[in-house]
Amino acid sequence: MQKNLKFYVTLFLQTFKISAFTFGGGYVIVSLMKKQFVDKLGWISEKEMLDFTAIAQSSPGAIAVNASILVGYKTGGWPGAIIAILGTILPPLVLLTAISYVYTWFITVDAIRYILQGMQAGVAAVICDVVCGLSSSVWKESRGVALITAVLSFILVAFLSVNVILIVLVCIAAGIFIYGRERKIHGTAP
Amino acid sequence: MELLLKLFWAFFQIGLFSIGGGYAAMPLIQEQVVVQNGWMSIGEFTDLITISQMTPGPIAVNSASFIGARMAGVPGAIIATLGCILPSCVIVMLIAFLYRRYVKLHVIDDALRGLRPAVVGMIASAALSMIESSFLAATGTSVMGVDIAAVLIFLCAFLALRKWKPSPILIMCLSGLAGFVVYSVFGGV
Known part of the structure; x- marks a missing residue:
């Protein structure tokens, strides 16, 4: 990865842009990052993005900040991580500081609520699009185990509100056990 | 200080x-x-x-x-x-x-291989809750508790994303614009 000025400017602008449009929680920013950094720019692989998502949400702090640190570090080392953090926190920092002075007005403006209600449908579509892409990769790569894991974790989180950290720990243990044993039997990674 | x-x-x-x-x-x-x-x-x-x-x-x-x-x-x-x-x-x-x-160590590789599909499941569950909070909003276009306008915006956005792979930010801007127009006319949240 070339680390000239142009690279850092692109990294900053991308994280800034993504952060400015992240309405509705950590998984939205992860989906947008996947679209930009994996699909469009090809800076990181889909597998890495999934690893980063798991790490970001199992570590302390906001998912958005954690994910941008991981993406920034992977693509540009320590300076990249710092640039990515700046790009991610500047939009909310500037916006919320400004709003703190006019907030009683802000929460009563109808137009903002109308735009947000529309945007929420758009955000849902973006995440669904990302899920479709990821599901087809799981489908292609997997022999059963991965597919069952994906469906099971969806059901546990969506309908039974199981703590995601618990799921992460169980999957790590299962991965080491299942794939480690295969490695022993076959001698190499399957 | x-x-x-x-x-x-x-x-x-x-x-x-x-x-x-x-x-x-x-x-x-x-x-x-x-x-x-x-x-x-x-x-x-x-x-x-x-x-x-x-x-x-x-x-x-x-x-x-x-x-x-x-x-x-x-x-x-x-x-x-x-x-x-x-x-x-x-x-x-x-x-x-x-x-x-x-990351190249076998044990870490195995652990991450076990974990990745679960992450896909978690993102899918986030998608479901976004859909719920968007579709079930009470607005001027709600019929029997389902916001028809939100469903339509979602479908258009989703089909456009699958077909033309536009920038997600463009899609969100257009959805916001559609929301502004529709809810200004029919009454909003």
Whole structure:
């Protein structure tokens, strides 16, 4: 990865842009990052993005900040991580500081609520699009185990509100056990 | 100066102890901001949550900027936000370093292979809850509890994304514009 000025400017602008449009929680920013950094720019692989998502949400702090640190570090080392953090926190920092002075007005403006209600449908579509892409990769790569894991974790989180950290720990243990044993039997990674 | 230190320390603790995103952070923010330091009333805190949902960015960073600015102006906003992200910076940078170094180890590779499909499931469940909160909103276009306009915007956006692969940000802008037009005409949330 070339680390000239142009690279850092692109990294900053991308994280800034993504952060400015992240309405509705950590998984939205992860989906947008996947679209930009994996699909469009090809800076990181889909597998890495999934690893980063798991790490970001199992570590302390906001998912958005954690994910941008991981993406920034992977693509540009320590300076990249710092640039990515700046790009991610500047939009909310500037916006919320400004709003703190006019907030009683802000929460009563109808137009903002109308735009947000529309945007929420758009955000849902973006995440669904990302899920479709990821599901087809799981489908292609997997022999059963991965597919069952994906469906099971969806059901546990969506309908039974199981703590995601618990799921992460169980999957790590299962991965080491299942794939480690295969490695022993076959001698190499399957 | 003392206030800045207090802001830093309060949001440092929020950043350190909130694991798993915004809804995990909310009770911690309330504890620090309303109960321990008395910087806001519970009513103002509710307004803050509303504002956080109306603006981009993580709830913890939004709260830090908002409360920091209200208590101590722009320096307050910056100090509180730095406090909030400092634990992440240290811990996640260390993990990023270890990840790059050890990702090729067999045991780490096996663990991540087990984990990745579960992450897809988690993102899917986030998609489902976004769909729910969007479709089930009570607006002027709701029929039997389902917001028809939101469903239509969702379908158009989704089909466009699958077919032409446009920038997601363009899609979100267009959805926002559609929402503005539709709800201005039929009545909104």
